[in-house]
Amino acid sequence: MEDKRILYVSSEVVPYLAENEVSSMSYEVPKMINNLGGQIRIFMPRYGNINERRHQLHEVIRLSGMNLVVNDLDMPLIIKVASIPKERIQVYFIDNDEYFKRKATFTDEEGVLYPDNDERAIFFAKGVVETVKKLNWVPDIIHVHGWMAALLPIYMKHFYKNEALFSETKIV
Structure with missing residues (x-):
């Protein structure tokens, strides 16, 4: 794992959101990679219920x-x-007031999924790719975790397939 560049893209990460299976794994796996000498970067949406201060x-x-x-x-x-x-x-x-300012992650107060979750996922996927390009940080592996991040592999294969920066990158 030493010197591998891992981009970990998740819809939830502890300690920023409540502990659950996705958020815990999205903390433990990057921690393990970091401890084994890998270079790790985590991307997640900046939901309105994350306390910035x-x-x-x-x-x-x-x-x-x-x-x-x-x-x-x-x-x-x-x-x-x-x-x-x-x-x-x-x-x-990844932040945008229109998509992520709400005080909940995926559903409203009654537990109903937000009707624009698809657009939020698209914005998140595009935002991750464009930010990594701006960082000029070439990941060896992109590890995608959680349904909000699930569109990223599709975007990589269809819309960014000719992007030289990602030509050797593998997606998990």
């Missing part, structure tokens, strides 16, 4: 400022970053 999120101006098109609408991409305490692992948050 407590988790010390801050905007990365050099990565923010581009717009992504979803359903013919230009939507501003905001990138925030934080470090998982004691682990020295950076977490990049």
Whole structure:
């Protein structure tokens, strides 16, 4: 695992969201990779129920400022970053007020899925790829975890198939 570059893309990560199977695994696997000498970057959506002050999120101006098109609408991409305490692992948050400002992750107060979850997933997938391109950080492996991240492999195979940066990248 040493010196491998792993991009871990997840819909939920502990300690930023409540502990469940997805969020726990999305913490434990990157921690293990980091401990084995791999280079790890985690990406997740910046949902409105994530406390920015407590988790010390801050905007990365050099990565923010581009717009992504979803359903013919230009939507501003905001990138925030934080470090998982004691682990020295950076977490990049894909943010947009229209899609992620709500105080819940996937459903409203009655437990009904948000009707634009598909658009949110598209924005998240595009945001991850465009941010990694801007970082010029070439991952050896992209590990996708959780349904909000599930569109990423499709985007990589169809819309970014000729992107030289990802020509040797494998997707799990």
